[in-house]
Amino acid sequence: MADLHFLANPARFRRFSQRVLPGLGFATVLMLCACLYMAFFVAPADYQQGQTVRIMFLHVPSAWLSMMGYALLAGLGASLLVWRHPLAALMARAAAPVGASFAAVCLLTGSLWGRPMWGTYWVWDARLTSMLLLFFLYLGHIALSRAYDEPERGDRAAAILALIGVINLPIIKFSVDWWNTLHQPASVTRLDAPAIHNSILVPLLWMAVSLLFLFVFLVLLRTETEIDRRRLENAAAQEEGAPA
Amino acid sequence: MTAFFFAACYHGAGMAPLFLEIEGLACRRGGRRVFSSLSFGLAAGELLALTGRNGSGKTTLLRALAGLVRPDAGTVRWQGADVARDIDAWHGRLAWLGHLDGLKGDLTVAENLVVAQRLRGGRPDGLEGALLAFDLGPLAARQVRTLSAGQRRRTALARVAFSAAALWLLDEPLNALDTSAQQGFRSALQAHLAAGGLAIAATHADLGVAGARTLELGSSLSHSGGGA
Amino acid sequence: MTAFFFAACYHGAGMAPLFLEIEGLACRRGGRRVFSSLSFGLAAGELLALTGRNGSGKTTLLRALAGLVRPDAGTVRWQGADVARDIDAWHGRLAWLGHLDGLKGDLTVAENLVVAQRLRGGRPDGLEGALLAFDLGPLAARQVRTLSAGQRRRTALARVAFSAAALWLLDEPLNALDTSAQQGFRSALQAHLAAGGLAIAATHADLGVAGARTLELGSSLSHSGGGA
Amino acid sequence: MMGGFTALLARDLRLVWRQPGDVGVVLAFYVVAVVLFPLGIGPETNVLQRIAAGVLWSAALFAALLSLERLFAADHEDGTLDLLLLAPWPLELAALAKCTSHWIVTGLPLSLLAPVLGVAFGLDGESLLALFATLLIGTPTLSLIGGLAAALTLGARKSGALLALLALPLCVPTLIFGAGAVETLAAGEGLATHLAILGALALVALGTTPWAIAAALRQAGE
Amino acid sequence: MMGGFTALLARDLRLVWRQPGDVGVVLAFYVVAVVLFPLGIGPETNVLQRIAAGVLWSAALFAALLSLERLFAADHEDGTLDLLLLAPWPLELAALAKCTSHWIVTGLPLSLLAPVLGVAFGLDGESLLALFATLLIGTPTLSLIGGLAAALTLGARKSGALLALLALPLCVPTLIFGAGAVETLAAGEGLATHLAILGALALVALGTTPWAIAAALRQAGE
């Protein structure tokens, strides 16, 4: 918490991120290359699903990251509304499109995977639909935060939405348990041992870690841009000077 | 200041003594008679100040003159011709300022003026002058929704001045204006009158223009018809 | 006239010299600083007239005092206590008149006053007096949507007078009022002050109340902090 | 405190009473919307029966959303929202009062009307009852969530569509369980779980949205 | 004369251009609305396919109506409607310009989006094309009729109730022939007659509504 307070100041955050970003970017690229190699050339094809199983290495981590991203939005929303951290608003603005992209990737890879597996690109089952709703919530967040002339008001409205929308996360997570559907039940994130073979599980987890790095990198980078942009806008506004 | 009036379009008809003649005008609102058999005339270069208590019918009269409210009886004549005959031509001759400013919050001050002029079918020449007259230069690029009440009113007044219309119909033009803006409005109005324009303004304050005529609407006058 | 003020609720605390203290208030709108480090105080029975050019921040200041806009910095104290601590109690002490009248067009004049009073948690006693003070008797049963601009403004003012609040915050109260209504407003205001009430009014015209203090907002003063 | 709540509720109901037609419009919209689907789909009864609950529920959702747009906007435009913000009692109660009046004026009549329309879709008595019960428990949630969307989009640059975009995803669980209950019944199972879930959703909405609405209204007043 | 028409059209498009998100919001609403129905109905593909055209068309109607509500109201509230009434060229053209800009901003993008969504419903290529064609010809009618309803609801208070109802029934023929065309195609018949009827409806609307809208606007100005 103390760290968070420390970083809540945009100027300090900027100094921090400038120090961290180059290294983080480098590490992300390296890890992604290694993981993609592992996923596509090292991991074995599934005896049932064949080569299509490789879609999973993109599909599952992006599902996790998009859910995590929304939880992040909610957290940032709370810290904006309760503590008025100026950075939280900028970071939420930066994170929403990134999270939305991961949600879109999950939806796309899922439906591409669905074609060979279920014989259709799309079914209206609970898991798929609640995931689509998560994507919509992201869109609503983005639209709302840009729907005001004073960006601060858009930030606060979107923060309120993020806090309410977080209800959707457990619905996504447990949809496979609550409704019997086509979609795979949890096989990695279970309380008991994972139900996936290690030869697939290990690259999957590595892929998840490197995509997490990518997520963090993108959010930090975009936050920095947001800070600069807000500064420029404020400077421009001040320059217009005392109104006549 | 006068550069953006097309003086020619309402000048030069010197033989007609009265540009605007109102005869026997009557209006009712919500079943109540507001005024009846109202008659007056206005010549080029004249200003008529409409006064009267709240609810005496100033706004109603202005709207009836513009053709926004259909009067119960009476005619409005411009250079001798009933304006109801060619209402579009009549609309082309007048500029309107209502209780509401008639501005789009999402457009900037300058865009609002240009768009309003285009909607009148006019060409947006001489924008600078209109902005200058109401001290709007520094605000020209600001979205109207971020302006204060008085700044908005000034923009609406600039729209009227910019329109180059022969007749200005103004409903409480001084509302929300600070003293320097009131001064700016007065000079714009005087320039308009000097160029041969006409103006009718509903007001509770003194407009501060020398030689203005006054028409007081009110329960006693409105029934007998108020001569100017 | 004073019959409908609950004088007791803000009287009798004679030992406190200043009811309202503003300290180091700063506000920004759309990224622009409107005023900063503004400090002043107001004692019981005092009227403060806010003046200044269009866009100088009068409305912003009033909204910040009411707690409608969150200021960037500074505190507002009522009898020594920061009003942000118990905002509901603070709201119970003030009456608001904005640029907009805050009336429901579908309700009658009397209903509007009664409802507004109920929403404040007060009892609608002495309605007659408030109506009378603003000459609204004959209009009491009319739906507000059928009123003229000035009649509506008078209804909004009657709502303020009817509220029996200790502090009146008024944004351009004289807008659209005719001379007799302005006179009526002045006497209501004077009665309020005489009963120990406070008032802050943004205005471009003279309020015509003897002993009123003035705070001029403007580019020069707003940065250094304007003493009254 | 409760005085302010009832005063606001009474005022809003009185405003509706002045224009009883406005309720009629929502109901008429509902009827037309429900009737439109068979028109688009064709008159095969078994298909109609299959989708009846879904259609009746979705149309109720749209009717509620359509009428929500002006919930706070009218107060915002005529300046009475400032008076609510300045009322000496919690704004959360004001938010609740507004949503309550919206439910009384739309949710309640829609719940009563839906079974009548259900007959035209060939639903049996038990299904009709289930429809009524789920709507009665589910529509308050719609009013609350829709009220939140209305408050969030208040100061924003217009657009009822933005409101719908925000509200619809949040209303989906209610819709699923509402329409689902009727279908479960057709499949021979009991109603109880579905009704319990709908009730739980309503309670969650009741416990969260008033605060969120109040927060949104406060920032719209700035 | 045409100068005023293009000026007004340009102004409205510029206002939208300032807020490109608003178009996105209507489209997003459309997507969400279309998604809702399957949710209520359940995932059986053959039923979905059967009702796809009806759902896609009805949702387009709702999206259009939702965004129409404010078509004239915004101008009414900020006083620019008075300026339109006082423009020195026929008010009918102004009405037409407003409806045209509404169509460009909603009808056109909806027509383009619908086939994409149709894929999710399992429609084949020919049906998708038919969907696009019928929407392209049919949505102008919706904009015109909806514009009339919007103008009528601006004016006298009591008519508001009666006349808001007017829009939906007036749009029913367009809806029936629009959704019907896609289904006819599935039944192996040609599209031509349906498209011709839709075109005729559009022409009738074009020939009548601008005058009615102008009349409604004039009385709203009183």
Ligand code: HEM
């Ligand atoms: C558009 C369609 C799809 C969507 C929106 C979707 C969505 C998701 C989501 C949100 C998760 C994360 C769940 C969690 O961690 O609790 C997930 C995990 C997963 N999905 Fe999908 N999915 C889709 C299609 C598919 C298909 C076609 C398959 C393969 C048959 C598949 C297989 C999996 C697997 C194996 C997991 C990991 C489950 C676990 O270990 O927790 N998905 N999907």
Ligand SMILES: Nc1ncnc2c1ncn2[C@@H]1O[C@H](COP(=O)(O)OP(=O)(O)OP(=O)(O)O)[C@@H](O)[C@H]1O
């Ligand atoms: N929503 C807003 N966004 C950005 N800037 C704003 C906004 N509202 C007001 N302003 C600006 O803030 C400044 C103060 O405005 P305010 O309304 O307080 O002025 P005012 O003194 O009340 O003026 P007036 O006499 O015209 O009513 C003005 O320069 C105005 O342009």
Ligand SMILES: Nc1ncnc2c1ncn2[C@@H]1O[C@H](COP(=O)(O)OP(=O)(O)OP(=O)(O)O)[C@@H](O)[C@H]1O
């Ligand atoms: N829509 C309406 N329906 C019924 N009566 C109306 C309507 N509008 C105005 N009136 C009444 O018509 C009369 C004249 O109103 P009008 O607005 O013309 O007055 P005004 O002189 O402009 O007043 P103000 O100085 O207050 O602006 C008033 O008595 C008013 O109550």
Ligand SMILES: [Mg+2]
């Ligand atoms: Mg008037």
Ligand SMILES: [Mg+2]
């Ligand atoms: Mg002001």
